[in-house]
Amino acid sequence: MPDIAASTERATKIYMSGPAEVRALDDVTVAFHKGRFSAIMGPSGSGKSTLLHCLAGLDSVTGGKVYLGEQDLGTLSDRELTLLRRSRVGFIFQAFNLIPTLNATENITLPTDIAGRRPDRTWFNRVIDVLGLGDRLTHRPSELSGGQQQRVAVARALVARPDIIFADEPSGNLDSKSGAQLLGFLRRAVDDLGQTIVMVTHDPVAAAYADRVVFLADGRVVDELESPTSDAILDRIKSLET
């Protein structure tokens, strides 16, 4: 299926927590389409972060397969995974997205710089323009507000033009206004720039920005919702809890 950006096939992740065996992912088969904004939701311990990490090649599964496009991640070495992340994956974390010693521009171009490539100038300018970072480029992270820092993180993810961007609670540390602004940018990145984004969140309002929501509980996919609204998501969560 050429329009699949990332997928898992019967993915299982088991790790030992003391004497107890924890099944973080339990036979998960799920696919995320190109050019779409997907959200993964679930309560704490549902395995949503583990799923994201496995999809991004930061973690490996104990059973089943994980694909990025058509690439089977299970066959890659640490170095190959690193190079894959570098060229095909973008990240936005909840906090600590930026290197404090680099200024905004340097942070944005970090993945391309590390790869020894030159960022596409026109694309860079367009991303900066969309995110409204034009007058903040020479500032260091400590001189930026939380919202601005997250926007720089988004810009970093976008400028490298990855196949897919993984976002882990990107608005989790922001006030509601900045959070809404940031999610709006992610939405535009998908709509206007054709980006693929998979986001983990536990906030129904944030998830409502997505085209599709996948619900996880106890390491299993338990439900899905297309074109969700926050009310619909809340209803679904309530029904899942009962």
Next chain:
Amino acid sequence: MWRATWKGLLGHKLRLALTALAIFLGTSFVAGSYVFTDTLGGLFDNLFSSAFAGTDVLVQATVDEDLSFVQRARFDPEVVDAIQAVEGVEAAEGTVGGFANLATPDGEVLGGQGPPTIGSAWIEVGNPFELRDGRPPAADGEMVLDKASADRFGLTVGQEILVITLGRPERFEIVGLIGLGSSDGFGGATAIGVDPVAADRIFGADGQIDAVNVVARDGFDPALLAEQIQTVLPDGVRALDARLAAEEQLAGFKQALGFINTFLLVFGLVALFASTFLIQNTFQIIVTQRTRELAMFRAIGATRRQIMAMVLGEATIVAILASAAGVGGGIGLAEAIRWAFERFGGDIPSGDLVVARRTVGAALLTGLVVTLVSALIPALNASRILPVAAMREAVSPPRRRSLRRRGFTGAILAGIGVALLFAGLRGFRTAGLSPVAFVGAGAGSLFVGIAVLTPLFTRPLGRTLGAPVAAMGTIGRLARENAVRSPRRTAATSSSIMIGTALAALALILGSSLDTTTDALIRDRFRSDLIVQPGGFGGAELSPRVAVELAELPEVSALVAIRRNAAEIDGDTEFVASADMARLIELVRFENRQGRMDQITDSQVAISTDLAGDADVGLGDPIVITFGSSGDQSFTVGAVFEADGPGSDLYMTPAAWEANFVERFDSSIFVNLAEGVGLEAGREALTAVTAKYPGTNVLDQNQFAEEAKSQIRQFIGLVFALLALTLLIGFVGILNTLLLSIIERTREIGLLRAVGTTRRQLSRMVTWEAVIVAVFGAVLGLTLGVFFGWAVITSLQADDVEILLSIPGTWLAAAVAVAAVSGVVAAVYPARRASRLNVLAAIAYE
């Protein structure tokens, strides 16, 4: 609270282990210096007391105590009869001795580089030696040798060896092996005993004697007997209780050993000084990282004092453990020095190292004091953490002293340092403090001042030095920014390297300057074609026969033999020399200032401008010289020549020498070849003669210069080896700081990995950071070292010492390169840690 201290300690095992390593190295040197000198001292205690075991009263010529290493005057053997007539004297016998060189019959020198060979007549009365093998020498041509030396040289009873003293080398047969008390050796010196007739001849005594051993009758007190004997002795000869004589000689020896002690102690203290920065840095980082934990302690009711006690308690435990290990390290170090000594021909019995209570005390005390002083500021900072910090997310350093105050403090410390340094270098002294103490204190204060100032310019200087690294790309830029992101930490980390490099640079500059000066001097002064010199530095130098035989060669047109020894002038020990003055100025160039060197009489001396200044005398003035053998003698200044650095400051005629010194050895012979004789042909002719006198070298101008310089280089090499210790501490400091920084930057490293940084790139980043910090310290150290070098040389020049300042660029660059490489090596483990960091753990949220 103690439980918390202990837990805190266990929680930072690695960091504290590295801190402990620094303390350990420093205290090892402190302990090692004491263990070594105590051991050696104990050994000589034994030797000296057994050396006079059979003698009750010793009769010897008096000697100035500062000149105890000069041979004492000889006296008439008739004294022995007079002594025997004194009531209470059981027996008395005169003896004679001196220095000798030994060689195999094939001309292979035995023990030429180490302690001297001391020979004496084998007598009956008060002979302290015990036969270990064979029999005593009974006739001329027979000798006994100490067993330790025989073992070292692979000699046994029945073999023949050459004994070289004042005449031609003579063959002696070893008929016995001797020991002294429980020891087979003499602390590395070689002892030989020959029959009295032979002794008189080979030591040039001409019927006179050096000493009389007296044995008292039962019931007679040696001290009282000595007083009785004194009444029959001529002027200048003294009778002394043998035990007192032993103690007197031992005191002189121990003074010489004190030099080794001081030398090692200085390095121990330099190492500990360099460690203070490392210790302070470690504790500061630990305190910063534990801000929330410490604030929590405050919040639940711990007082400031308790927090401080907790940090200092950790420091105390680390200090005690590390210093205790340092005592063990010191024993190892003493063992290593002993091994080195033995390699150079010394002989120190093994297995009985002396670890005095004072040694343990000194090591523990210095370790403790240094650690507590270093931990004081971090402890104060810890106590100032506010309880509210426990609730705060961000960890901010508790104290931000204003930059202006820092600049002010640093500048004052550096200023005091420079002032003290120059005061010391200009020879300023005050009650109880030598100029050296001023120089040391000045250098220390300057180091601390610069270390305090360093954070002010860490960023610009670090960025400049790191520019080539940053130009390599993002990884390089990250490395550079990491290197300067915490200026205080970088400053503290690089300080140890700064100290090591500064001292190394100073040693290099002094060495290079001496080299250059020696070269220039020899080129300037050396007028002869060849020079004949003794090969080793034992007590015996050149037999006077060598010059006599060389003079007979047709290839030689002119030669001059120079004798050198020590005498006291105006309270200072000076090297004085004698030579045929007319020949001397023909073969060695002197800048005559006043009078004529070649025309001085036997009652006149020629002195250098240096000595003229020191003793405040001029042409025609009287000058009193104290000789070890003849006491105070008055001369007139007959000529003044330009001071030239290493040469002797006073020359006298050979006749004046013979009247005042027992020694008849030559120190060097300058030789001019006859016209038409090539250098190689001349050398061959000379070597044919010197081959008969093993241990004699024939050198041309270049070889002579190399010989002179190699001694300087050996010393510089030793200093260097010890400075490597400081570099080691700097190395540990970098390792420590990097590890701590990596723990602090876990998140950042995880992020870098997530966005596609490879392990190799991360390793490179950490390594370059270490290199920048190391080079930063090295460049600071180099700058300070060049300043020290310049200050020392110009001060010497101001003192009229002819020395040329030479800055060895290549070597200094090499020192920076060594620092950079040490940075690379120090980064190996931290880089591994960083690249192996679990990405998920690094980016996970609490």
